[in-house]
Amino acid sequence: MLKVITMHQASEMIYDTFEPLCQYETVSLPESFGRVLAEDIIAKENIPPSDRSMVDGYAVRACDTFGASEAIPALLRLSGEIAMGEMPREPISEHCCVKIPTGGFLPAGADAAVMIEYTDLLPDGTVCVKKPAAPGSHLVLCGDDVRKGQRILKAGSVIGVGETGALAALGEYAVPVTKKIRVALFSTGDEITEINRADSEGQMRDVNRYALRALIEKYGGTVVDLGIIPDEEEKLREAVLKGIQSCDMVVFSGGTSAGTRDFGERVLEKNGRILWHGLAVKPGKPTLAAEVSGKPVLALPGHPMAACLIFMILGKTVMCALEDRKMSDKKVSAESSQSVSANDGRELILPVFLKGGKAVPVRSKSGLITKLSQADGYIIVSRNCEGLSEGEKVEVTLF
Amino acid sequence: MLKVITMHQASEMIYDTFEPLCQYETVSLPESFGRVLAEDIIAKENIPPSDRSMVDGYAVRACDTFGASEAIPALLRLSGEIAMGEMPREPISEHCCVKIPTGGFLPAGADAAVMIEYTDLLPDGTVCVKKPAAPGSHLVLCGDDVRKGQRILKAGSVIGVGETGALAALGEYAVPVTKKIRVALFSTGDEITEINRADSEGQMRDVNRYALRALIEKYGGTVVDLGIIPDEEEKLREAVLKGIQSCDMVVFSGGTSAGTRDFGERVLEKNGRILWHGLAVKPGKPTLAAEVSGKPVLALPGHPMAACLIFMILGKTVMCALEDRKMSDKKVSAESSQSVSANDGRELILPVFLKGGKAVPVRSKSGLITKLSQADGYIIVSRNCEGLSEGEKVEVTLF
Numbered sequence: 007m008l009k010v011i012t013m014h015q016a017s018e019m020i021y022d023t024f025e026p027l028c029q030y031e032t033v034s035l036p037e038s039f040g041r042v043l044a045e046d047i048i049a050k051e052n053i054p055p056s057d058r059s060m061v062d063g064y065a066v067r068a069c070d071t072f073g074a075s076e077a078i079p080a081l082l083r084l085s086g087e088i089a090m091g092e093m094p095r096e097p098i099s100e101h102c103c104v105k106i107p108t109g110g111f112l113p114a115g116a117d118a119a120v121m122i123e124y125t126d127l128l129p130d131g132t133v134c135v136k137k138p139a140a141p142g143s144h145l146v147l148c149g150d151d152v153r154k155g156q157r158i159l160k161a162g163s164v165i166g167v168g169e170t171g172a173l174a175a176l177g178e179y180a181v182p183v184t185k186k187i188r189v190a191l192f193s194t195g196d197e198i199t200e201i202n203r204a205d206s207e208g209q210m211r212d213v214n215r216y217a218l219r220a221l222i223e224k225y226g227g228t229v230v231d232l233g234i235i236p237d238e239e240e241k242l243r244e245a246v247l248k249g250i251q252s253c254d255m256v257v258f259s260g261g262t263s264a265g266t267r268d269f270g271e272r273v274l275e276k277n278g279r280i281l282w283h284g285l286a287v288k289p290g291k292p293t294l295a296a297e298v299s300g301k302p303v304l305a306l307p308g309h310p311m312a313a314c315l316i317f318m319i320l321g322k323t324v325m326c327a328l329e330d331r332k333m334s335d336k337k338v339s340a341e342s343s344q345s346v347s348a349n350d351g352r353e354l355i356l357p358v359f360l361k362g363g364k365a366v367p368v369r370s371k372s373g374l375i376t377k378l379s380q381a382d383g384y385i386i387v388s389r390n391c392e393g394l395s396e397g398e399k400v401e402v403t404l405f
Numbered sequence: 406m407l408k409v410i411t412m413h414q415a416s417e418m419i420y421d422t423f424e425p426l427c428q429y430e431t432v433s434l435p436e437s438f439g440r441v442l443a444e445d446i447i448a449k450e451n452i453p454p455s456d457r458s459m460v461d462g463y464a465v466r467a468c469d470t471f472g473a474s475e476a477i478p479a480l481l482r483l484s485g486e487i488a489m490g491e492m493p494r495e496p497i498s499e500h501c502c503v504k505i506p507t508g509g510f511l512p513a514g515a516d517a518a519v520m521i522e523y524t525d526l527l528p529d530g531t532v533c534v535k536k537p538a539a540p541g542s543h544l545v546l547c548g549d550d551v552r553k554g555q556r557i558l559k560a561g562s563v564i565g566v567g568e569t570g571a572l573a574a575l576g577e578y579a580v581p582v583t584k585k586i587r588v589a590l591f592s593t594g595d596e597i598t599e600i601n602r603a604d605s606e607g608q609m610r611d612v613n614r615y616a617l618r619a620l621i622e623k624y625g626g627t628v629v630d631l632g633i634i635p636d637e638e639e640k641l642r643e644a645v646l647k648g649i650q651s652c653d654m655v656v657f658s659g660g661t662s663a664g665t666r667d668f669g670e671r672v673l674e675k676n677g678r679i680l681w682h683g684l685a686v687k688p689g690k691p692t693l694a695a696e697v698s699g700k701p702v703l704a705l706p707g708h709p710m711a712a713c714l715i716f717m718i719l720g721k722t723v724m725c726a727l728e729d730r731k732m733s734d735k736k737v738s739a740e741s742s743q744s745v746s747a748n749d750g751r752e753l754i755l756p757v758f759l760k761g762g763k764a765v766p767v768r769s770k771s772g773l774i775t776k777l778s779q780a781d782g783y784i785i786v787s788r789n790c791e792g793l794s795e796g797e798k799v800e801v802t803l804f
Contacts, residue, residue: 035615036618039622039623089595089596090595090636091597091607091609092596108708111607151774151775159778166778167616167619167620168779168780169778170615171619171713174600174614174616175600175709175774175775177610179601180601197490198490201573201574201576201578202576208490208491208510210490211574211576216569217566217567217573220435220438220565220566224438237489336759336803338759339739339761339762340737340738360736362738363798370550375550375573376452376550376551376567376574377567379558379571380567382735402737
């Protein structure tokens with residue numbers, strides 16, 4: 007029997023054991039998409055640097071428009087025009103206005119913009135403003151978006167579309183990021199074959215190496231593929247040590263259940279230190295983790311669904327710990343579409359899809375991998391509860 | 406004033422105007438991650454090909470274990486062992502059992518597996534089974550995961566982790582995918598500068614080209630960067646035609662408002678056919694779309710938040726139409742954290758973040774781009790309603 011720990015304990019053990027690698031590099035902004043920011047980004051200036059108009063129209067002194075209406079418009083003298091990208095030199099005079107495009111900078115004295123749709127321009131250069139403007143209306147004020155000295159992005163953030171836009175707005179073309187984590191990956195088991203070989207009787211295609219590779223790349227890692235390792239202690243030892251030498255982390259699947267051919271624990275015990283062997287979770291009980299030469303080794307169950315779900319939770323945790331990255335799991339609330347019984351002292355990881363505010367378990371007795379493509383995320387049913395009732399609020403972690 | 410159409414009308418116009426490109430290629434499974442599947446994937450065999458055990462233990466005839474208990478175990482004779490990846494030749498005899506690992510194939514006659522934890526093996530080779538097994542228990546049956554002839558994945562699906570696993574399980578190493586869409590991208594405006602130039606007074610950094618590039622790559626496209634185009638009709642015309650010649654689609658931002666320097670509409674009218682100029686949506690009203698030599702041109706507002714939000718909706722629609730891809734927006738339900746007033750005949754695209762089941766609007770008067778990094782998705786407030794009340798159920802489209 008395995009001595010089991012909870013996923014929470016496993017996660018704490020990961021953070022207690024492994025330090026961030028602190029390996030950084032600088033890449034161009036377009037290359038930084040999807041990478042992990044290595045430093046806080048502090049604004050070096052105000053954005054916008056001065057008040058600007060949000061509409062095409064006229065920059066005005068708001069007080070000159072008070073009381074204006076369709077019937078009795080405010081009459082202002084057009085005293086000039088501001089071009090996009092131009093910083094106006096002249097202040098605006100009383101009862102005057104200046105033509106301004108969307109994004110144009112306001113002249114001194116002006117404190118509002120009026121939309122061209124609510125004005126008429128007469129041939130003599132008089133602008134009729136048919137709606138009063140409150141001070142500040144249709145303006146973006148200096149520093150509205152970003153204040154000088156403000157921290158805009160935190161070290162450890164993953165650079166997405168919004169972050170890319172923020173970095174561009176701040177003029178950060180050279181972006182400090184963490185180096186991609188190199189992950190040595192292999193599958194174990196005499197019964198496992200390459201997927202493009204004709205399936206011989208009884209053999210199983212190596213689903214895990216492809217699915218785990220996709221996950222590792224999704225989480226920003228680089229895979230060093232060590233192939234399929236047969237059930238021989240020496241071969242397993244060689245693969246683990248090769249991975250440790252060339253990579254930041256080793257991941258393999260299979261060979262960890264209490265069955266006949268379990269070399270995983272023995273190899274890791276002899277060459278490093280076991281962190282845990284056995285998780286109080288379903289699926290994923292026979293998960294093993296170790297530290298070899300200071301580097302993490304994660305041995306996942308052979309079952310593809312179990313291997314993927316555990317990697318999504320604990321594999322990602324290891325990668326985040328090594329990269330000093332925020333765990334950025336997106337969670338949403340939903341109602342359980344049906345009652346689910348708890349699992350007898352083990353947490354239950356239940357893949358679900360979302361439909362009309364409900365979390366519907368992806369049913370599959372065997373939990374085989376093709377079902378995973380139907381799921382939007384997973385819920386965790388605690389080990390200390392009776393289970394879920396229909397309609398109970400649950401938190402779905404999205405894939 | 407612009408003649409405006411709704412986003413729904415715009416989306417229909419896109420599908421009415423542009424046919425799928427139908428350009429395919431074959432890539433290896435690891436390279437197919439994130440790509441769009443070009444053909445339905447039909448299972449050529451049953452998975453598993455025969456019944457297999459889900460536990461380490463013994464394959465039994467269930468009827469031989471009926472009535473077994475801790476006190477009075479069923480006594481079975483151990484008649485052999487099945488190795489992983491081996492297809493058993495001999496059927497199982499009455500009152501016999503065969504040792505079996507997780508994933509091992511059952512011999513003929515066996516119809517259940519018992520977990521090793523509920524058995525004792527006596528020195529004479531008798532196995533004491535202390536719990537009765539129902540027929541089918543702890544088994545994955547032949548075809549449980551995949552039935553021969555079943556459509557497992559649909560053409561047009563994006564290949565994620567689950568799809569990668571399914572393709573591996575089916576032995577599909579060479580994957581038919583659509584060719585990546587090539588998108589010519591540029592920004593327009595005399596006031597726009599490269600982001601890594603020192604910000605001269607009044608100039609604006611080119612946020613859009615970087616944020617839109619990230620979005621296009623996120624949606625599986627390849628960007629051909631045409632840089633920043635000044636406000637000159639001839640230069641804009643050259644850029645559009647260069648994009649049309651070398652790419653599947655042209656996207657640019659700026660130069661589409663009713664301001665002074667609007668060449669976009671003129672250029673597109675002269676060289677192609679305008680689909681619409683003006684959307685009944687906020688932000689994003691001055692969006693323009695055209696067809697030039699049968700290819701789509703999307704001219705987005707200069708405002709970065711507006712440009713990104715419109716691209717997330719309509720730019721993605723164009724890409725999906727060209728690729729014959731399912732629009733795979735992930736939507737979740739939430740409650741509005743506050744009341745929001747409707748926008749006077751225009752749909753409102755409101756970026757929100759999710760917090761404890763609530764959708765909280767990302768507040769920003771100017772809607773500037775750095776705020777986008779705080780949002781998890783957006784909600785759309787219909788043009789035909791009074792707005793949202795606090796606590797009202799909303800549908801959040803996740804980024």
